[in-house]
Amino acid sequence: MEVDGRSAVEVEMQTYFLQCRTMAEELDAVVISIEYRLAPEARFPDQYNDALEASKRILTAEVLDRYSIDPERVAVSGDSAGANLAAAVAQRMALDNSIPIKFKVQALLYPVLQALDFNTPSYQQNGNIPILHRPLMARFWLEYLNGDPTLVPALLANNHTALNQGQEIAAAKAKINWTQLLPAAVQKNFKPVVPLQGDPKLVEMLPGLLDVRASPLLAELDVLKAVPPAYILTCEHDVLRDEGLMYGRRLEEAGVAVSIDHYEDGFHGCTSFAFGPFRFSVGFRSFGNYIQWLIKNL
Template identity: 55%
Template sequence: MGVKFCCLFSYRYCLLKKIARIFHATRYACEVLNYVIDTFDKLEPSSSEHVKTTDTLFDGVEVRIFEPSPKQDKTLKRSVIYIHGGGWALASASMFLFYNNLCRIMAESLDALIVSIEYRLVPDVHFPEQFYDALRATKYFLQSDILAKYSVDPSRIAISGDSAGGNLAAAVCQQLSLDDSVSNKLKLQALIYPVLQALDFNTPSYQQNTNMPVLSRFVMVKFWIGYFNGNYDFVDSMLINNHTSLDVSQAVSFRGRLNWSSLLPSTFKKNYKPVIQPTGKAEIIQEIPALLDIRAAPLLAEKEIFQSQPKTYILTCENDVLRDDGIMYAKRLESAGVEVTLDHFDDCFHGCMIFTIWPTNFSSGHRTRDSYIKWLDENL
């Protein structure tokens, strides 16, 4: 039994490594990976007798709605707006093996209406279009007449997402807190190993997990450049923080908001040292100013915006380059007076929560998913 388990785990782990290598090696990685994911997706049916699935448009944005079987008492339902990950370039709300399955389980477990946003992807569109898709769909759903149509309680709505979807969820949540035209506010935000900044690619977690599957530091930088439709020749310079060196004046005002030496506990800083270049390449920020746009990098927002955020859940994994993004976001929220639950998993990796079905059925996926749903159930 032990040998069989080890062989199965080895197969799944090697599969993840191969997927990561494909992205690292090919110029057409997004198309290749989406093809691989779509192939796996066809291995399972996508129906459930307990959850009704409907595809529709919210202000021109595709969404998939997961609606649990109605109860006889006809009470208003709570709801979660979910935004999938994939580096702003991969995956889909409709993929059974990953996000369709996750949202169906959420709808059943929480007895809640789940709205999964199908935002457009790189290379068809680039920042800020993904952000605008998520914002438009969310604002449309929050209208009182739309909530009434779906029998949703306006006071019990959360926004959530993983990885790049966590980025979009955090950015949308920040934007809505500044928008007085939105009368129905979000009660919670729940961010799953979110990517929140592109200022520093040498935080302790980036240094510790440089070549970690599924998401290496190199791949994450490529995702950022793809999101911004930038020049891939900048990758090597950004890996060593040349884009935010001390001679780049645009980055100076943001540096204090992302000082991991003060934001991270010693257990996460370990013996790693900051990488701050005295001179670098100012042309990177000049050509890609969105690297410092808080709609793309919510961790860089000013304190006043953090003070207006709702109660927050952040899930982080030790074996993840993005670990410190989530931890620093939690610290900045706490410092601004927001109630935060930081749910850290010492033995888990980036993306694990969606890997709960063959051929990538990891126990870490089940544990993180169960912990996340439990928090939503207790707080929404």
């Protein structure tokens, strides 16, 4: 697809540039966008390692002083896959005692946080809603984890978390048990999808499914207790809605201050639609409220 002679990728990158520039102006802050490697040329954990190493480098007295950054007012943020990396890096950095400078807050916009349950209420409700269809999300995970794309149907059926998959899977599933973590109003009449029999080789082929660096929602309680206060933006018309809500609930249970900003008319990627050739009211509102939260909390 082209817009004004530009490819869709060029338009998307221009949108992110406008977001970062606006953030810098509104917050009177230095905004550093990490250009981590992308699939298929790079696979997990390359992207995580890029984000982590860049964050470690930025959170040094030398770099912060060079750009006149207040070491007590540094945040980590991202949207979608970028929010996945932001959450994972925030967890790792919070526990690294060799890094004296810490993130003050984390801000996660419609984050990707788990790949064990492709049948949460939001996946069931919004499976065919643009711009992030349910099969597309499974395909993205397989691409990230260097998995065979023919495994999409198996992931969508939750065959990797069937009852016969063992104790490790059972322990991980307890951390994303949406019947416990989501309010009844969100669960509606949706039922969990838990096959009796699955393919035991799935997790062997995709070990990243249980890796907290890929799925921050699976973090242990002692890790969650250490992370900075969080802002989590979720959208009603998004397959990822429940991951953000569940992460917020787990953080609250760990004693972390959490601000959930939910948009009933929101969809995946909506903040980007405050910029560029296609603009929506929810894009202006969500991006504006995100900035206001950072102004108040950073």
